[in-house]
Amino acid sequence: MDSRMKFKWIASATIICVALAVIYVTKAFIITIIWSLFVAYLLHPLYSYLLRITKNKQVSALLTLSLVFAIFLICLLVVLNALKTEVGLLESHYTIQDTANNFLIHVSGFAERYVPDASQYAEWASRQFEDFSKDAVPKLLSLVSGASGALTGIASKTVIYLAQFFVSVLLVYYLLIDGENAINKATHLLPERELISKFLDELKPIYQSLFNVYLITCLLIGVTAAIGFFLLGISYPLLWGIIIAVVALLPLVGAGAVYAPMALYYLVIQEYTLGVAILVFGIVFLTVIPENIVRPRLAMQTASIHPAITLLSFAAPLFVLGAVGIVVGPALYGFLLAVYRTNIRRREEEEASAAASDGEEPVC
Structure with missing residues (x-):
């Protein structure tokens, strides 16, 4: 072995x-970096649109982040306002017990009309529920005291959380500005540039279909739910829209996990018209139309991916990695799918080239 090889x-x-040392000293921010990459990728279309208007990368990135912060601030204010109102209603123990008893009366009446021999169980259930409601307040107070201890633990890590937050914001900002240029330079340094270019051509529409189409559909479901609940006269329509948008992100759950119990609640308290209206609205506008019309039309503009792959990519990693699995799972599945499609594309091109060369007549 010569000196050059050594x-x-x-x-x-x-x-x-x-490289391993860098990964070790950065391990506290690995999840932050992953989320920053994910957020920067999602915000890149908005950044590109603003860049065409402003013609300035820094201004476009700042406007993009400002819009995101404004949306999250509005959502936070909506949640805090709803919590403030409901906590004010729950300050009295008698209010809690009266509400529970009134709901039980509605349930008993509903059961007596539609369930045979339900009346013999109604009195026993009423006593049990009343005892439960009397014991609920002390238990809630103990939970509050336990929560205060948890909040103390969270407060002790406030510095770490703030550092991760600011690092994430800065990473997203610089990824929006220089991310595309960095990818182009890295691609230029790699061998087999033509093959890498084909791979990236396959990877981009796959990620757009897995991430952008999926999230846009969930956001549209949340907006539709907020508008529909407002028209139906449901309390806190914007809050319910936010909840449904978040729940729609979860595989195997969907918006039905919110509007179905809501419709059942109104049916139990004998508001049949509103209950049926919520159920029909949810099935048609929050399930059927988004899944069968909106999502396929958006997916037509990107790569076609089998629904089973989409389901596995979002659902399976959640049980292994937790919340970050929503990012890592589709990224890994999409990467392997892009490798597979690139290999298929390369073979087809080689076969077409071989067939074309075989079809040429030999020159004497």
Whole structure:
């Protein structure tokens, strides 16, 4: 082994050791970096649109982040306003017990009309529920005291959370400005640039279909729910729209996990018209139309992905990685799918080239 080869091995080993050391000292921010990459990717279309208007990268990135912060601030104010109102209603123990007893009366009446021999169980259920409601307040107070201890633990990590938040904001800002340029430079340094270019051509529409189409559909479901609940006269329509948009992100759950119990509640308290209206509205406008019309039309503009792959990519990693699985899962599945499609595309091109060369007549 000559000196040049020894130098290459030593340099490679040094680079690997330094890279592992960098990963180790940055491990507290790995999840932050992953979320920053994900958010920057989602915000890139908005950033590109603003860039065409402002012609300035820094201004476009700042406007993009400002819009996101404004949306989250509005959502937070809506949630806090609803909590403030409901906590004010629950301050009295008698209010809690009266509300529980009134709801039980409605349930008993509903059961007596539609369930045979339900009356013999109604009195026993009433006593049990009343005892439960009397014991609920002390237990809630104990939970509040336990929550205060948890809040103390969270407060002790406030510095870490703030550091992660500011690092995430800065990463998203610089990824929006220089992310595309960095990818182009990295691609230029890699060998087999033509193959890498084909791979990226396959990867981009796959990620757009897995991330952008999925999230846009969930946001449209949330907006539709907020408008529909407002027209139906449901309390806190914007809050319910936010909840449904978040729940729609969860695989195997969907908006039905919100509007179905809501419709059942109004049916139990004998508001049949409103209950049926919520159920019909939810099935038609929050399930059938988004899943069968909106999502396919949006997906037509990107890569076609089998629904089973989409389901697995979002659902399976949640049970292994937690919330970050929503990002890592589709990224990994999409990467493998892009590798598979790139390989298929390369083989088809090679077969077409071989067939074309075989079809040429030999020149004498």
